[in-house]
Amino acid sequence: xxxxxxxxxxxxxxxxxxxxxxxxxxxxxxxxxxxxxxxxxxxxxxxxxxxxxxxxxxxxxxxxxxxxxxxxxxxxxxxxxxxxxxxxxxxxxxxxxxxxxxxxxxxxxxxxxxxxxxxxxxxxxxxxxxxxxxxxxxxxxxxxxxxxxxxxxxxxxxxxxxxxxxxxxxxxxxxxxxxxxxxxxxxxxxxxxxxxxxxxxxxxxxxxxxxxxxxxxxxxxxxxxxxxxxxxxxxxxxxxxxxxxxxxxxx
Amino acid sequence: xxxxxxxxxxxxxxxxxxxxxxxxxxxxxxxxxxxxxxxxxxxxxxxxxxxxxxxxxxxxxxxxxxxxxxxxxxxxxxxxxxxxxxxxxxxxxxxxxxxxxxxxxxxxxxxxxxxxxxxxxxxxxxxxxxxxxxxxxxxxxxxxxxxxxxxxxxxxxxxxxxxxxxxxxxxxxxxxxxxxxxxxxxxxxxxxxxxxxxxxxxxxxxxxxxxxxxxxxxxxxxxxxxxxxxxxxxxxxxxxxxxxxxxxxxxxxxxxxxxxxxxxxxxxxxxxxxxxxxxxxxxxxxxxxxxxxxxxxxxxxxxxxxxxxxxxxx
Ligand SMILES: Cc1cc2nc3c(=O)[nH]c(=O)nc-3n(C[C@H](O)[C@H](O)[C@H](O)COP(=O)(O)OP(=O)(O)OC[C@H]3O[C@@H](n4cnc5c(N)ncnc54)[C@H](O)[C@@H]3O)c2cc1C
Ligand SMILES: Nc1ncnc2c1ncn2[C@@H]1O[C@H](COP(=O)(O)O)[C@@H](O)[C@H]1O
Numbered sequence: 001x002x003x004x005x006x007x008x009x010x011x012x013x014x015x016x017x018x019x020x021x022x023x024x025x026x027x028x029x030x031x032x033x034x035x036x037x038x039x040x041x042x043x044x045x046x047x048x049x050x051x052x053x054x055x056x057x058x059x060x061x062x063x064x065x066x067x068x069x070x071x072x073x074x075x076x077x078x079x080x081x082x083x084x085x086x087x088x089x090x091x092x093x094x095x096x097x098x099x100x101x102x103x104x105x106x107x108x109x110x111x112x113x114x115x116x117x118x119x120x121x122x123x124x125x126x127x128x129x130x131x132x133x134x135x136x137x138x139x140x141x142x143x144x145x146x147x148x149x150x151x152x153x154x155x156x157x158x159x160x161x162x163x164x165x166x167x168x169x170x171x172x173x174x175x176x177x178x179x180x181x182x183x184x185x186x187x188x189x190x191x192x193x194x195x196x197x198x199x200x201x202x203x204x205x206x207x208x209x210x211x212x213x214x215x216x217x218x219x220x221x222x223x224x225x226x227x228x229x230x231x232x233x234x235x236x237x238x239x240x241x242x243x244x245x246x247x248x249x250x251x
Numbered sequence: 252x253x254x255x256x257x258x259x260x261x262x263x264x265x266x267x268x269x270x271x272x273x274x275x276x277x278x279x280x281x282x283x284x285x286x287x288x289x290x291x292x293x294x295x296x297x298x299x300x301x302x303x304x305x306x307x308x309x310x311x312x313x314x315x316x317x318x319x320x321x322x323x324x325x326x327x328x329x330x331x332x333x334x335x336x337x338x339x340x341x342x343x344x345x346x347x348x349x350x351x352x353x354x355x356x357x358x359x360x361x362x363x364x365x366x367x368x369x370x371x372x373x374x375x376x377x378x379x380x381x382x383x384x385x386x387x388x389x390x391x392x393x394x395x396x397x398x399x400x401x402x403x404x405x406x407x408x409x410x411x412x413x414x415x416x417x418x419x420x421x422x423x424x425x426x427x428x429x430x431x432x433x434x435x436x437x438x439x440x441x442x443x444x445x446x447x448x449x450x451x452x453x454x455x456x457x458x459x460x461x462x463x464x465x466x467x468x469x470x471x472x473x474x475x476x477x478x479x480x481x482x483x484x485x486x487x488x489x490x491x492x493x494x495x496x497x498x499x500x501x502x503x504x505x506x507x508x509x510x511x512x513x514x515x516x517x518x519x520x521x522x523x524x525x526x527x528x529x530x531x532x533x534x535x536x537x538x539x540x541x542x543x544x545x546x547x548x549x550x551x552x553x554x555x556x557x558x559x560x561x562x563x564x565x
Contacts, residue, residue, distance in 0.1 A: 013534060019382055026378075093357045094350055120378070122514065123359050125347035125396075128315060132351035137425035138316065140344055143483040153429070157483055158313070158340040159496050160261055164430040165314075171425075178483030213356035213390035220383045222376060230538065233547025238555035241527060242563065244543045248525055250447075250504045251471075251563060 001053040001147065003045040004109035006100055006130070007038035007072055008118045009065035024216040025090050026120055032064055034071040038115035039182035041175050045113050046076045046183075048147055054078045056107055060088055060099045066198055073193035074185030081107070081199045087209025095212050097129035102206025104134060111147070112136070114174035124174075131172035139165050140174040252280035252366055254333040255325065255392075257342060258302065260286060260294045264406075268337035270298065271402025276335055279366055284410070285325065287318050292412060299407025307417040309424065315344035316423035323352045325415055326392055333371060335364075336396045340496060346396050356388040359396040360514065371395075379536035380514065399495045399518040442491055447473025448502045450493060450520070451481065454509015454530065454549055458486035463553045464508060470560040476500065478516050494519035509549050512537025529553070 012031040020027040034042075045055045055077040057069055062084060069080040083099045091099065104112060112134070117124035124140075131138030142154035151168045156176070185193070203209040231240050245251045254276040259266045265286070276282035277300065285303040286295040289311035295304045305321045322345065326334060334349065336342040343359065350357035363374035371393050375384045388394075442448055449468040451461060461475065468475045477487040479494055493500055495515040505523035510516060512528070512535055520526070521540060528541035529549050538544040545552065 013532070019378065019384070024384075093347060094354055097351050122377075123343075123347070123357075124515075125343040125357075125359065128344040128347035129351035132316075132319065132348040135420070135422040137422060138344065138348075139426060141340055156340075157479065157489070157496050160313075160431075160433070161489065162432040163313075163428060164432075165426055166429050167426045176479070176483050178480055178485075211389075213354070213388060214358055215387050215389060216384050217372065217387055218385040220385065222380055222383050225540065226542070228542050228544065230544040231546070232533075233545060233552060237529075237545045237547045237552045238559050241529075241543065241545060241552075241556055242559045244527070245504070246563075248504075250525060251560065 001048060001050055001111060002107070002109045003049060003053065003055050003111045003113060004104055004107050005038070005041045005045045005055060005057045005072070005077065005113045006126070007042065007057050007059050007069065007115065008035045009033065009059060009061045009068035010035045010118060010120050019219055021219060023090070024219060028062055032061075032068045034068045035115055035118055037117055037119065037177055039075070040177050040179055041113040041115045042072045042075050042077055043180045043182040044145060044175050047180065048111070048145075056081060056109070058100060058103050058107070059083070060091065060096055063200065066200065069198065070193050071185060073196045073198075074189040075183055076189060079197040079199065081201060083201045083206055085203040085209060087203040090212055092212040092214045093123060093126060093129055095210055096126060097133055098210065099206050100130055101133040103201055104130070110169045111152070112172045114172070116141070116174065116176050127172050127174040134172065136170055136172050137167040138172040139167055141176050142173050143176045143178050145173060145175060145179060252332045252371065253330070254280065254282040254335055255329070255331040256282055256284045257322070257334065257336045257345065258284040258286045258295070258298055259337065259339055259342060260288060260291060263294050265294060265298055266337060266339070267403045267405065268339070268399060270404030270406060272335050272337045272397050272404075273298065273300075274404040275364070275402045276333070279364070285322065287321055295412050296410050297406040297408055298410040300410055302410040302412055303415050304412050305415050305417045309417065309419060312428035313341050314426050314428065315341060315348055316426065317419050318345045319348035319352055320419045320423050321415065321417055322349050324418065326353065331392045333393045333395065337402070338396050338399045338495065343396060346394055350394050353392070355390040355392055355394050357394040357396070358386045358388065361395050361397050362401050364395060379512070379539050381539055398514075400499065442474045442476045442493065442500050443498060445474035445500075445502050447471045447504045448476045448500060448523070449473050449506045449508065450476035450478070450510060451508045452478040452510035453480045455481065455486070461487060463557070467506070467553055467557045467560070470557050470564065471504070471506070473502070473504070478510055507537055507541065508553060510537055511535050512540065
């Protein structure tokens with residue numbers, strides 16, 4: 001099966017993601033890594049690919065994002081397509097969807113997978129915009145996924161319990177992080193990734209950029225919160241917790 | 252401002268979160284609600300004011316794409332300045348689909364909205380709520396999804412219902428709801444009434460990790476809760492899940508073990524009296540809202556803590 005996986009390069013955990021006060025955008029100058037959430041989508045694609053299938057990872061991001069995409073290739077994806085163009089800087093939901101759809105239309109995959117959410121944007125809804133522009137059925141939050149006879153079946157959690165949904169292919173599916181345990185790239189995978197094709201597309205290749213229709217006006221500090229305490233476990237953390245609970249009269 | 256509010260219903264009740272957004276929108280100007288489903292006239296009437304209703308068998312399943320079709324037509328016919336949603340799995344997918352259909356701006360996870368010089372301005376916490384972002388729209392309509400629990404409202408009753416037509420696009424009708432499974436009955440003590448909750452996440456490493464968590468909960472006289480990540484993976488029952496798609500709790504003490512503190516978990520427990528978090532990652536977002544944050548390995552700390560509490564009790 002031909003599967004495209006939309007993945008995002010995000011500031012690496014611990015690199016102290018921050019918003020740039022001048023541009024009011026996420027500061028992407030530090031290390032970028034493949035979003036953890038998206039490794040689950042890559043894993044699922046590899047599981048569903050089959051012997052004669054292909055997994056291509058598709059992303060919108062700065063040129064440096066190509067390095068983060070290589071992790072997906074090291075896991076086993078076949079190639080990557082990165083849309084990178086100044087015209088997409090500060091892209092909002094609709095503009096991001098437009099860029100990805102432009103790239104996906106060149107691929108005509110039977111299945112487009114998404115991760116559960118991006119740790120920085122955290123919209124957990126991009127798939128619905130992409131599916132709408134592709135005019136394909138969409139299923140989100142899939143915690144179990146099976147493909148058989150040109151259709152998919154997914155189980156997912158909503159506010160009211162679990163649902164089982166069915167849809168014909170081609171389709172768009174966002175998977176929850178509970179769907180699988182992503183593999184770690186093997187040494188062989190990491191070496192092999194270096195020679196896999198990594199394509200970079202400009203705005204012109206995906207039907208052109210445009211202007212975002214949402215704007216950040218200002219950044220403000222969050223409301224003050226009460227006093228809080230932080231300790232590092234030096235072997236006495238349990239004692240410190242008990243003391244804290246006793247002090248708060250919670251024991 | 253002329254706003255349309257997506258009123259979500261479950262069974263014969265409208266969601267309190269979406270009624271809260273309606274009340275907020277009414278305070279800003281001319282706001283009407285919209286209810287989409289099958290056999291929903293009575294539930295639509297339970298709201299106040301004017302409510303648009305599409306009552307059609309093809310809208311019975313809680314799926315987003317047919318709803319996008321109906322809302323897009325309504326927006327084109329009526330010319331709303333804003334379409335507002337209360338966060339839910341369904342609402343997020345409807346809002347994003349509608350944004351793509353109309354090429355309209357969508358801001359999500361908002362905790363406030365106001366009108367400033369004739370334009371809407373929304374407030375959105377970002378990066379684990381460490382910074383607040385003021386955001387605006389240059390499209391009409393402006394689309395917004397509000398964070399769970401931001402506004403809660405009640406059904407005023409006696410709404411004037413206006414019927415709207417249903418015409419669906421082909422691609423919107425392809426997903427089929429095969430089965431719905433309501434929540435299974437809880438076995439242990441219910442987390443909704445507990446004074447103490449010991450909650451655990453993926454940091455446990457596997458379902459067997461819950462043994463130590465249950466032991467601590469027993470000593471503290473509390474109930475055990477879990478994150479969606481471990482519930483969806485089958486490690487613990489759904490009835491114990493805290494968060495956006497689980498329960499909202501406010502115990503006196505919430506001990507979060509191996510939980511990163513994602514906003515969808517936070518909205519279910521942030522009103523707890525005292526929050527203690529144990530996590531080995533010093534950058535985990537949960538430390539930004541815990542009263543006591545302990546950076547360390549839960550496998551070391553939890554058994555010791557259980558012993559100490561037991562010793563103190565006896
Ligand atoms: C629409 C939607 C609805 C959602 N609804 C919910 C909901 O209702 N409830 C919910 O909980 N989530 C919900 N989520 C998921 C949420 O976004 C997070 O993905 C989830 O809460 C993460 O669960 P976690 O903290 O257990 O796992 P992780 O994010 O993987 O965190 C595990 C943590 O354990 C720590 N850890 C690992 N090993 C150790 C160790 N030995 N000692 C100490 N710490 C350790 C790690 O540092 C990490 O911080 C929802 C998401 C979406 C998109
Ligand atoms: N810039 C991007 N490029 C490719 N895929 C993305 C991008 N941003 C988000 N995604 C995908 O959309 C999912 C949801 O992201 P979000 O809606 O931002 O929370 C992620 O898990 C990714 O699969």
